[in-house]
Amino acid sequence: VIDELRAIVGAANVDSAVEQYLDDVTENPPGRADLVVRPQTAAEVQAVLRLAAERDAPVTPIVAGFNVAGLAIPRNGGLVLDLTRMDAIIELDRDAMYVLIEPGVTFAQLKAFLDTEAPELVYTYPFAPPTTSVMANALLDGLNNLSLRHGAMGQWINGLEAVLADGTMVRTGSGAVVGSWFARAPLPDLTGLFVSTQGTTGVVTKVALQLQPRPPFRARWFAFAYELTAAYRAMDALARTGSFDDVGLMTWPAAKMLFGATRGLVRADDEPLAFLFIDITGATEAELDARLDLARQLLAGSGVESIFPVDDLVEVVPQYAKLAELPTTLDFLLDFPGGGLSWVGSYGPSAQWLEGAEKGLGLLEEHGFPPFLVARPMQGGHYFVLRFVACFDKGDPGEVERVRTVMGLLADLVLDHDYVPYKASADAARRILARAHPGFGALLGRVREALDPDGRMNPGRW
Amino acid sequence: VSPKDPFPRRTATLGLMGPWMVELASTLPGLLASYTRTIDPRTRERVILAVTEVNGCRYCAWIHGNWQEFLGEGVDRVDADEAVLAYARACAEAGEPLDPAPLVDHGLSPASVRALRATVAQIEVSNLVGNTVDGLLARLTRKRPFNPWAAASELAVVAAAVPLAIPMLSVAAGMQALERLAPPLPEVTMPEKGEANLLVHLLAAAIPTYLSNAAVRLAILGLPFEVAVGLKAGRTTATVRVGRRQVAVENGVAGDALAVVEGEVEPLLKLASGNVVGELRKLRLRPT
Numbered sequence: 001v002i003d004e005l006r007a008i009v010g011a012a013n014v015d016s017a018v019e020q021y022l023d024d025v026t027e028n029p030p031g032r033a034d035l036v037v038r039p040q041t042a043a044e045v046q047a048v049l050r051l052a053a054e055r056d057a058p059v060t061p062i063v064a065g066f067n068v069a070g071l072a073i074p075r076n077g078g079l080v081l082d083l084t085r086m087d088a089i090i091e092l093d094r095d096a097m098y099v100l101i102e103p104g105v106t107f108a109q110l111k112a113f114l115d116t117e118a119p120e121l122v123y124t125y126p127f128a129p130p131t132t133s134v135m136a137n138a139l140l141d142g143l144n145n146l147s148l149r150h151g152a153m154g155q156w157i158n159g160l161e162a163v164l165a166d167g168t169m170v171r172t173g174s175g176a177v178v179g180s181w182f183a184r185a186p187l188p189d190l191t192g193l194f195v196s197t198q199g200t201t202g203v204v205t206k207v208a209l210q211l212q213p214r215p216p217f218r219a220r221w222f223a224f225a226y227e228l229t230a231a232y233r234a235m236d237a238l239a240r241t242g243s244f245d246d247v248g249l250m251t252w253p254a255a256k257m258l259f260g261a262t263r264g265l266v267r268a269d270d271e272p273l274a275f276l277f278i279d280i281t282g283a284t285e286a287e288l289d290a291r292l293d294l295a296r297q298l299l300a301g302s303g304v305e306s307i308f309p310v311d312d313l314v315e316v317v318p319q320y321a322k323l324a325e326l327p328t329t330l331d332f333l334l335d336f337p338g339g340g341l342s343w344v345g346s347y348g349p350s351a352q353w354l355e356g357a358e359k360g361l362g363l364l365e366e367h368g369f370p371p372f373l374v375a376r377p378m379q380g381g382h383y384f385v386l387r388f389v390a391c392f393d394k395g396d397p398g399e400v401e402r403v404r405t406v407m408g409l410l411a412d413l414v415l416d417h418d419y420v421p422y423k424a425s426a427d428a429a430r431r432i433l434a435r436a437h438p439g440f441g442a443l444l445g446r447v448r449e450a451l452d453p454d455g456r457m458n459p460g461r462w
Numbered sequence: 463v464s465p466k467d468p469f470p471r472r473t474a475t476l477g478l479m480g481p482w483m484v485e486l487a488s489t490l491p492g493l494l495a496s497y498t499r500t501i502d503p504r505t506r507e508r509v510i511l512a513v514t515e516v517n518g519c520r521y522c523a524w525i526h527g528n529w530q531e532f533l534g535e536g537v538d539r540v541d542a543d544e545a546v547l548a549y550a551r552a553c554a555e556a557g558e559p560l561d562p563a564p565l566v567d568h569g570l571s572p573a574s575v576r577a578l579r580a581t582v583a584q585i586e587v588s589n590l591v592g593n594t595v596d597g598l599l600a601r602l603t604r605k606r607p608f609n610p611w612a613a614a615s616e617l618a619v620v621a622a623a624v625p626l627a628i629p630m631l632s633v634a635a636g637m638q639a640l641e642r643l644a645p646p647l648p649e650v651t652m653p654e655k656g657e658a659n660l661l662v663h664l665l666a667a668a669i670p671t672y673l674s675n676a677a678v679r680l681a682i683l684g685l686p687f688e689v690a691v692g693l694k695a696g697r698t699t700a701t702v703r704v705g706r707r708q709v710a711v712e713n714g715v716a717g718d719a720l721a722v723v724e725g726e727v728e729p730l731l732k733l734a735s736g737n738v739v740g741e742l743r744k745l746r747l748r749p750t
Contacts, residue, residue, distance in 0.1 A: 255663075256660070259655055268657075268659035268698070268699045268714070270659070270699050271659045271660055272660065306695065306728075308727045319667075417585070
């Protein structure tokens with residue numbers, strides 16, 4: 001097999017040294033794999049998948065592997081398909097406002113490209129390192145800093161090209177029919193077959209992603225909330241106006257970790273429970289000013305206090321740039337002693353957010369972790385995010401087990417509150433399927449049976 | 463350098479001064495604002511020194527070098543400064559005011575742009591006058607050809623500048639003395655990072671900036687006894703202890719705090735950016 005793979009991708013791009021692919025930052029157990037293959041073209045991916053089909057070899061695709069859910073850890077041996085060499089930005093359409101990219105394109109690369117080639121346009125960036133994959137974030141339905149306006153990242157996909165388990169190359173969206181990847185509509189929406197399916201339906205080799213206009217006037221604020229109720233009211237009120245680019249929330253442990261605190265985190269009685277991050281733009285200075293006024297009114301009416309410009313804070317405390325400018329290094333999380341990071345992130349209805357947040361924070365504290373929550377209203381407030389975060393020592397088996405336990409409980413807790421985990425870990429996926437309508441499981445099973453009858457594509461998922 | 467006149471610097475001739483005087487007149491309110499608000503004083507001094515470096519005026523370099531050292535390093539504003547400094551250098555090299563579009567493109571407000579234009583014009587004029595002093599000295603010492611008419615006009619320029627130059631030189635000498643007398647900034651002591659509240663963390667990060675000014679450092683750290691002052695930003699409280707060349711920050715308002723400074727987070731942050739006059743008015747002082 002090695003010789004045949006070398007013939008496809010070149011000798012330097014097939015490797016039996018797979019250790020770095022067997023583990024990630026999470027509590028998920030290490031996996032196993034036989035070879036790593038690094039294709040550079042869609043044709044090479046096609047040839048590798050054909051060969052894998054002939055040899056009945058499992059295939060686990062990966063780019064940065066930073067999904068924080070163990071989704072790229074190979075479970076059944078076989079091939080790791082490292083897509084980092086496929087890093088071309090194939091097409092930029094400034095009129096239809098989309099970009100067509102390969103899997104290995106990173107957020108830093110796309111940002112630099114747009115800043116130079118299309119400064120009037122902008123993509124949207126996650127609370128994730130700049131080296132992570134733009135495509136993986138979109139296919140896994142992540143959330144970024146324009147998700148308040150435009151929803152989860154799967155909705156930003158206009159279409160894609162993918163290679164199925166048997167080597168068949170397929171296309172979805174307008175680019176499957178005409179020469180422009182302008183939208184998914186008005187065709188049967190086959191793109192969804194590859195969104196949130198975690199690589200089980202095929203390997204995506206190109207994706208067309210929407211861009212947005214970059215308004216020339218911008219202000220960014222932080223504000224303090226001393227009660228969760230006030231924070232919720234503020235997020236809900238801001239979201240429903242449709243006037244703001246982003247409203248995010250983090251609870252107090254994040255603020256201390258930015259200053260280098262790791263363990264022994266204690267909230268003082270007079271400290272804010274959470275801080276809100278608000279991103280406001282305008283096509284004109286007058287529009288921006290009007291939105292700033294509106295934000296002040298809504299925040300004050302919600303009981304949120306101490307509003308101040310992020311730029312003032314960043315000048316004094318440069319560490320805060322890590323929250324204000326996305327993508328971000330996340331070193332204040334990843335430098336935690338022992339290097340472990342895990343979270344349960346979920347999307348759900350706003351009405352259940354407050355109770356879910358309070359109970360989830362309680363669960364983290366009961367299990368010895370600081371009450372670290374990240375939240376955001378999505379798509380104009382149609383749904384919200386609840387993401388519970390834990391940093392831990394990967395070298396401490398007891399702590400790893402505690403994380404595993406609390407993440408399982410948190411997955412159940414969010415589902416109890418009608419929230420559904422995104423980028424669901426194998427454990428969370430089991431819990432989702434256990435509660436799903438039988439018809440959902442049946443349809444998912446049929447889709448997978450049709451596209452990957454041997455169950456070789458990213459095994460262990462869903 | 464002309465073979466007829468080997469003096470290597472630009473001096474205050476009508477042709478060279480004219481455009482800058484016009485610029486200065488048209489931005490005069492900006493010049494006043496640059497010394498009270500609108501632009502960070504450290505940025506202002508960096509601009510002045512950048513222009514002075516191009517023009518080579520040793521008097522301005524001495525005055526504003528001392529001023530800059532007196533103010534201290536302050537917050538890191540490298541990105542903002544680069545565009546501003548590039549504009550200032552370009553003006554100095556051109557020898558005339560340039561279109562400020564790069565400053566506008568960089569997102570600076572109209573008031574900031576006006577203040578920066580005025581700052582550049584003011585230091586250009588000062589540089590030309592300072593160089594004229596050296597030019598005149600060079601004539602008198604025969605290091606450049608002695609031209610009575612030129613020497614007379616240079617003498618007139620120098621005489622006109624003396625009433626302003628002497629106070630400036632005196633202020634700079636005072637700043638230099640204060641900077642040398644002020645104690646160095648000690649390490650800020652605070653509770654364990656996990657226990658310190660957010661205000662304590664912010665203050666610990668901002669204190670080096672607050673105390674970068676030599677006069678403030680001398681007045682506060684030079685106290686022969688310890689003074690505790692409470693701070694309340696929003697609802698969060700902290701106590702800062704200063705004196706005896708030490709600084710400590712702790713959670714809550716301590717029982718021995720002399721007074722409590724109350725206000726929002728924003729003026730506290732802006733204070734660190736050097737906007738002292740504007741922001742102090744937004745804070746309240748009450749006894750404990």
